[in-house]
Amino acid sequence: MAAAAAEQELLLHLKLAFLAQEPPACVLCLARKAGGGSVTPHVQNFILESCTGNNAGGDQNSTYVTIILKRIIAEAELSSDIVIDRLYEEFGQFMSSKSNNSSLNRTEKIYKEISFLSPTNDNKRVSLVARLSCSINMLEGDTGCSLWPSSLFLSEFILSYPKIFSKRCCFELGSGVGLVGVCLNYVSASKVILTDGDASTLENMKANMEMNNLCVEQEDSELLKENKNKVQCKYLSWEETSESDLWDSRPDLVLGADIIYDPVCVPHLIRVLSMLLKRRNNRGINNVADKEETSNEFSSGATEIPVAYIATVIRNVETFNCFDKAAADAKLSVVNITNSEAPLSLLPYMLSYDRSSVQLLKITLFS
Incomplete structure (x- = not known):
């Protein structure tokens, strides 16, 4: 029971990091932790269903999702874990979406969801979600729109x-x-x-x-x-x-x-x-x-x-x-x-x- 609860907590952290558009290396680190040291097929399915899927919520940046999926696939292949077919398919779809939407420029924003976890021990793990439009180039003179x-x-x-x-x-x-x-x-x-x-x-x-x-x-x-x-x-x-x-x-x-x-x-x-x-x-x-x-x-x-x-x-x-x-x-x-x-x-x-x-x-x- 305790192990299952710990796994659910790690998977929740993985999802929230993705929605907050944490750096890919951080998301990959959480994916490894959730899989007990490697990005298992179970974790891959979770990423597809709860992070990149329709139920993830929010506006997704195709460039960010593409990078995440690429890193997940590379990690799984490197560790000799199974890479599920749907992961390759999803990666291909986002690659296609990225190439068809080449209008992304330095002035565009990305949408982040910052979720604050509840400080209490109740069943509501996320107490507040702030949805924010932020700059994608905080060092390019748009610091006021950065987090x-x-x-x-x-x-x-x-x-x-x-x-x-x-x-x-x-x-x-x-x-x-x-x-x-x-x-x-x-x-x-x-x-x-x-x-x-x-x-x-x-x-x-x-x-x-x-x-x-x-x-x-x-x-x-x-x-x-x-x-x-x-x-x-x-x-x-x-x-x-x-x-x-x-x-x-x-x-x-x-x-x-x-x-x-x-x-x-x-x-x-x-x-x-x-x-x-x-x-x-x-x-x-x-x-x-x-x-x-x-x-x-x-x-x-x-x-x-x-x-x-x-x-x-x-x-x-x-x-x-x-x-x-x-x-x-x-x-x-x-x-x-x-x-x-x-x-x-x-x-x-x-x-x-x-x-x-x-x-x-x-x-x-x-x-």
């Missing part, structure tokens, strides 16, 4: 500590594809405001919200005011925005993933954070019960004082030191809570996701 480790880490943090974000107005800087927004809506944030300073990224973000059945809020829309699945997607230039532009937002919580990346942008980021973290009266806590519940989350907890949670990969120490100094000069308290408040591992099937590279910062404005 980064810090965004995955921040999303795990939100889902691990839902009480922090429930019934709170949440404001994200540099929202990119919008994964954090999907997670904030899932944990019942009272309001979700996603922002980005790139017009094309903003349009892609809006499309992603609609793909996840989240209404993109428009002004004077009575219908959307009654819809609990509601977010705002706004253009925000850190260089140009003023305090009056941000006043209506009045967030309880500010979030950001991989927004500390360029020394030139650091002063503008610090200025925006300082404006958003200013104490304001009559914030999002509506009653005594809400206050007591929130104060139980982390010892420093009351959200009458706005708090920012920034997830970042320190790729350049000088850039981070620049941020740290600018924050101190602006009287911002920056505390690394990566270890003390580590999120649960909700994406174990994403072998390419290096959680250890991400730092989580808690930022407040000194009184």
Whole structure:
């Protein structure tokens, strides 16, 4: 019984990795694990029926599927395992589809399904699925439409500590594809405001919200005011925005993933954070019960004082030191809570996701 359950868990990881369009080497590694060390006919059938088949769900990139099938066939042949005929047939069909669809170019997107596994022991293994349109060339100037480790880490943090974000107005800087927004809506944030300073990224973000059945809020829309699945997607230039532009937002919580990346942008980021973290009266806590519940989350907890949670990969120490100094000069308290408040591992099937590279910062404005 335990062995069967373990096999089902491995097969689930294999499927979720495929739908998330993990690198082929990662998918192949999971396929081997599911087969006990080799890609067995049973695993091959699973890939055909649950990954590349009609019941896999989502829009499939024929190039990606072709590469996966090619690697699976090569692995099975190399290990002298049987390669089932249907695998060759499916590979041929996708090869034909790829040749007939030669219009794929650098500006096209791929669709990923990011599935967060349930942290509980209930029967519902997948608690949330985020469907996202992402760039296929994140190093070709389309970084805002790419999915980064810090965004995955921040999303795990939100889902691990839902009480922090429930019934709170949440404001994200540099929202990119919008994964954090999907997670904030899932944990019942009272309001979700996603922002980005790139017009094309903003349009892609809006499309992603609609793909996840989240209404993109428009002004004077009575219908959307009654819809609990509601977010705002706004253009925000850190260089140009003023305090009056941000006043209506009045967030309880500010979030950001991989927004500390360029020394030139650091002063503008610090200025925006300082404006958003200013104490304001009559914030999002509506009653005594809400206050007591929130104060139980982390010892420093009351959200009458706005708090920012920034997830970042320190790729350049000088850039981070620049941020740290600018924050101190602006009287911002920056505390690394990566270890003390580590999120649960909700994406174990994403072998390419290096959680250890991400730092989580808690930022407040000194009184």
